[in-house]
Amino acid sequence: MSMSFFRIGVDVGGTNTDAAILDVTAADSPGRGVLASHKAPTTVDITSGIEAAIRAVLTKSGVNQRRVLSVTVGTTHFINALVEADARRLDRVAVVRLCGPFTRQIPPFSDFPVGLRRILDGGAYYLDGGFEIDGREILPLNPTQIQSVTRDIVASGVSSVALVGVFSPLDHQGLQEETCRKLMLQETPGLRIVCSRDIGPTGLLERENATILNASILRTGAQVTGGFKRAMVRLSLSCPLYLSQNDGTLIDADTAARFPIKTFASGPTNSLTGAAFLAGIDRKTQNDAAVVDSDEEDSAVPQVLVVDIGGTTTDVCALLPSGFPRQAPGFVEVGGVRTAFSMPEVVSIGLGGGSKVKLCDQLSDGVMVGPESVGHRIQEEARVFGGSTVTATDIMVALGKAQLGDVEIVRDIPQATVARAHQKIKQSLEGVIERMRVSSAPVHVLLVGGGSLLVAENLRGVDKCIRPIHEGAANAVGAAIAKVSGEVDSIEIPAGRDEKTIVDAARQSAIEAAVAKGARRDDAKIAEITKTPLQYVDNGAMRIQVRAVGSLAIPESLPSRSMESLVVDGKADREQEEEDEPGGEVGLPDAQEPTVRPCLNIDLDSYYPDVRGGVWYVSEADLEMISTGCGILGTGGGGPTHHEFLKSLHALRTSRPGKLRIISPKVLRDNDIVSFGSWYGSPSVINERIAGGNEIIEGIEAVNKIRGNKSFNALLLDEVGGGNGLSIFPPAVHFDVPVVDGDSMGRAYPTMYHSTFSVYGHSLAPCVLSDARGNISVVMKTDTPARLERILRTTAIELGLGCAVCAKPLAGSVIKEYAVPNTISQAWFLGKAVHLARRKKTSHVDAIFAEAAGTLLYDGKIVDVQRYIEGGYTMGTVIIAPADDGEVDSSPGRSRFGASAPPRDRRRMRIPFQNEYLYAALSADGSEAGQEVVCTVPDLISILGQDGEPIGSQDLRYGLQVDVIALPAHPLWKSAAGLKVGGPEGFGLSMPFVGVSESFTESRSVIDVFNVG
Structure with missing residues (x-):
């Protein structure tokens, strides 16, 4: 007769605390091994409710407690502390970035709600360190610098630290963050330090935010897990204690105390995995x-x-x-x-x-x-x-x-x-x-x-x-059956190896990581593999993400763990948990304080921008509306707008009033000098190795010095589409010059030569690339615009695939003739329309077309996305199928489109992209065979989500409900010269230009509409 072993699962909800006990040797039985379950009221201290629920299932099942292999708890206690912004359970956090000269343009806490930031902000420190995407060090660590900063943190009264290194998730050995952590602890052993590479993937701001949140609840994490351990002692359970993670796997209690953020979403996950197990899925x-x-x-x-x-x-x-x-x-x-x-x-x-x-x-x-x-x-x-x-x-x-x-x-x-x-x-x-x-x-x-x-x-x-059995105990069962995971996340350069060899090695590494955490080797399997080719590199580099999972191993003998191993601070029989520290308030923001969503604080119906004497003085709400509009004009490319919005918001808030201003191109004098500056490189780098803030500024200074310009009069956007539509605002504040309402594309395009100035014979050279380290590269002259692009791209790879590009300044007369006018105004009107429609729950498509002539090409659901890298560009195709009646929310005020609704076409839409969307075509199955092309570049094809937010080509995924709209391009793109570069021919497509039926109408000017004197 086989020996039975048991696992206990607990899920702490807002109302009830559920517990279940399973016989793991009977998991294949009809009852799936569930011996007993119990619901107990969730208590204020949490621990007593957990203890009551576990005691109940032990009593009901009558099992030998020495054969209980583990207890796993899922709890919402940690996330509640943050959602409630409860200062009694949160600590201030100092943020230490290992970044060298980078990342300063978006300081830590930039997009935190004001109330939470007021509680958590313990200062920011920028140190030498960090990596490039290809593994090169930005700078080595500086021990003296680290020791000095540690003393400053301690002197400020802060004891929790978020340590964030640029591209640290790709630092395979964790050398920099871990070395810095050890040096800080040598200086001050009592610090609570969280390394970002242990928290999340690349994407510095989002990973840093998660690291800050984790560091802020370390004290609470220690108290809560300590309470769980004391409950185990009182229950005479000497088995290991685990907490369930967001992804359905588990971590031991000591690790959970170090990384409480990893348990935030364990409740829903427990219910899902438990239900699947009970149903035998x-x-x-x-x-x-x-x-x-x-x-x-x-x-x-x-x-x-x-x-x-x-x-x-x-x-x-x-x-x-x-x-x-x-x-x-x-x-x-x-x-x-x-x-x-x-x-x-x-x-x-x-x-x-x-x-x-x-x-x-x-x-x-x-x-x-x-x-x-x-x-x-x-x-x-x-x-x-x-x-x-x-x-x-x-x-x-x-x-x-x-x-x-x-x-x-x-x-x-x-x-x-x-x-x-x-x-x-x-x-x-x-x-x-x-x-x-x-x-x-x-x-x-x-x-x-x-x-x-x-x-x-x-x-x-x-x-x-x-419908599964034991449905009411699904969440607790999910906790009890949680598995162990091992992860690998690395950038791999083939260097002669084939892809299968690289992936197989990553798979094995992930399995070994899971086994090292306690998984059964014979049960460890690969759960997920993601392969992502990197943009703008010619060495075949790709990011490999692999996750392996396996059931906890059953020991060969009964656990011999002593009860003393669960004693916390020598207080095993303490009946009450530590009380939250007195004082402190819930951090609700004051109505007058700034937020990262300024439009929420204004009446959009009555809002007027500040336009005086022909000058538009940009506000925080203006920036948010422009950001949304730039996303629509990005036509799938140009990069996400959120980071550039934060940079512009920071520049606006830290400058004197009136420095960020916009003028009409009509007021330029013919001999005025207008400069350019934008970002150039891979979004994968730009979103991790955030700019230092000096790149565009130094590039503009360099190109003007080369041209012999001692000063210049204004700045103009290269492209209004995507994140680059806001990139010129911080330099404008720095130089205290206005931004011209217009750009050189009227949308986003993938190359520098997709510029109206280049199309009509104005060379972009001399052209400068610059980075935060002070590297400046100049291309003085090229024989063709295409060669300029190739030289710039080669240099950008050496600079780490993230830099500024600044083309030759041009005269005001050229700007007035060849720039696409009023495009910042167009972005503002489009953004306001979407925000207003979202607030009123009306059609965002109708709202957009009230501001810009356009056509709704399609509405439906994404059913396929294919991507690959070619020539450094992200290429691919998205297929959209018609939405079924049951998928469309038709309740009053919730329609995504009203008067704009087209006749329902049951064919599928196919949209190829090269960063930006190239054309839209209809066919029976979404293939090229027999397709009817309904719109091509240079007209603007944008894909919008259900809330009207634009979806970039990097964010396309199966299942998204979308609207496809098209806007006519500016007439500058409709000439023979314009179509040769910006039309189908310019992208190697053997098809004629197909435009939307609406004729182009120039956008209204915010300055003309709202000028008061």
Whole structure:
């Protein structure tokens, strides 16, 4: 007879603390080894509730406690401290950047909510150090500098430090951050120091933010995990204690105390993985495919979606074949702070068992279900329980699809209303399920939650619907079965090796990392592989990210761990946890204080920009509106706007009033000198090795010195599209010169020679590249504009793929003739339109077309994205399929488009891109065969998300609901010379130019519209 071993899982929710105990040797039994479960009220101190729940399952199961192998706890305590901005549980944090001359243009805490920043900001320090993307050191560490800064931090009264090195996640040995940490601890042993490479991937600002948040709750983390250990002692459990992480894997309690941020989203993940385990999904799919590769798909393996229907919302998450939830792409906001760490990707809709059912004449079917809900008061307010509110639950009871409450009470609901409401519920569920599909493979739905009675029949697009056993204990079971993970994240240069050799080595390294953390070697499998080619490099470099997972190994003998190993500070029998320190307030921002979302603080309907005497004095709200508009004009390229918005916001706030100003090109004198400056390189570098702030400034100074210009009169954007649409604002503040309302592209384009000045015969040379270290490279003259681009690109690689480019200054007469005018104004009007539509919940597409002539080309869902690197550019194609009726939110005021809605075309749209979107075509299957091209460059093709926010080509992914719009390009691009460079021919496409039907109308000028004197 085999010996049984047990694991205990605990999930601490806002209302209840759930516990479950499993026999791990009986996981293949019909009951999946669940011996007992229990719900206890969540207590203020958390620990006593956990203790009560564990004691209950031990009593119910009657197991031998010496055979309990582990206890795993999932808790929301840490994230609550941040969301509530509770100063009693948070500490000030000093940020130490290992960056050399870089990153100063966006200081730490730049995009923190004001109240939270007031609590946490413990100062910023910039030290020598950091790496280039190819592994070269920016600068070696300076021990004397580190010791001096450490003394300054201690003298300021701060004891928590976020240590952030440029490209530290790619520092395989962790040499710089770890060495710096050791030097700081030698100087002051009591410091709490968090290294950013232990927290998140590349993307400096988001990783740094997460590191700051982690450092701020280290004291609370130690207190909470210490309390858990004391509860273990009181329960006479000597087994290891773990906490569950956001990605469904686990870490030991001591590690969790060092990295509490990794447990923030463990609650939802526990529910998802627990439900999948209870339904036996792991046995049905894990053996078929263990890898989800970014460019490989096995359509034979069913995709599993967990649909959790509660009283108010329905949450849907896709499970990977590994059994773990698909992780959200990009950044995640925690307490209003952009961070970069793993969180499950969950889509929620306002539909649950308590959703209110209302008649609504504005809808074609006359019925609205949700998003309003009676919530936890369903047993008092729903009709079947004697209340007066018709809910989704009442509809299901009236249909005879659910047996609860008093069916007689709901018989008076008109049958037509019942039928339409039921259809609306069904369509909403089918729509959200369709949104979360990741391929054309069959869909299996795992149905959980108290509102799951809303599903009483087959759902369109769903092959199988599964309701698991022990559903109420799914979250605790998820904690109990959590696995161990090992990760590898590296930049690899082939150097003669083939890709398979490189990937196989990374796979093995990830497995070894998991085994080292306690995973069973025979169970350790690869859960995820992502391969990302790097832009603008010619050595084939790629980023490899691999994650391996495995079950905790069962020891060959019973644990011999002593109870003393769980004693914390010699206080094993202490009955109460440490109290939060007295004093301190919840950090709510004052209404008058600045925020990183200025538009939220103004009445957009009545807002007027400050324009006096023909000069536009830019405000913080103006910057935010311009940022959104630049994204639309980016046509998929130009880079994200968020960092450039923060740089401009910082420049505005730290300068005297009136220094950031815009003038019309009409007021330029013919002999005025106008300079240029923008960013050049790879977004992967620019978003990690953030600018020092001197690059564009020194480039402008250098090119003017070469030209013999002792001064200049104004600055002009190279491109208004994307992040470069704001890049000139900080230099304008520095030089105290105005920015001309216009640019040389009217959009974003991938090369320097995609400039109207270059097109019409004005050389961009001499042209300067400059970086934060003071390196300046000059191209004095080239025989062709294309050769200038190639020389610049070669130099940019040497400079680390992130630098400033400053072309030859031009005379005012040239600017007035060949610049695209009023494009900053256009960005402002577009941005304001989107923000206003978002606030009023009206059509953002109609709002855009009220400001700029354009066409809605398509609306639908992204069903395929292909990317590759060619000639240093990110190339690829996105395929968009028509949205189904159930996927479109048609509630009043929520339509993404109104009058702009085109006839529904059931063909698919194909959009190739070279950084920017090149053309849009329709065909039956999204292929080139038989395609009808409906728009090409130079007209502007933009893809917008459901909130009107533009989606860059780097952010395209399967499942996004999008609108594709097109705006006509400026006439400067419609000449033979313009089309040769900026049209299809300029991108090697053998097709004629196809423009949108609307004729170009020059954007209104903010200066002309709002000038008061």
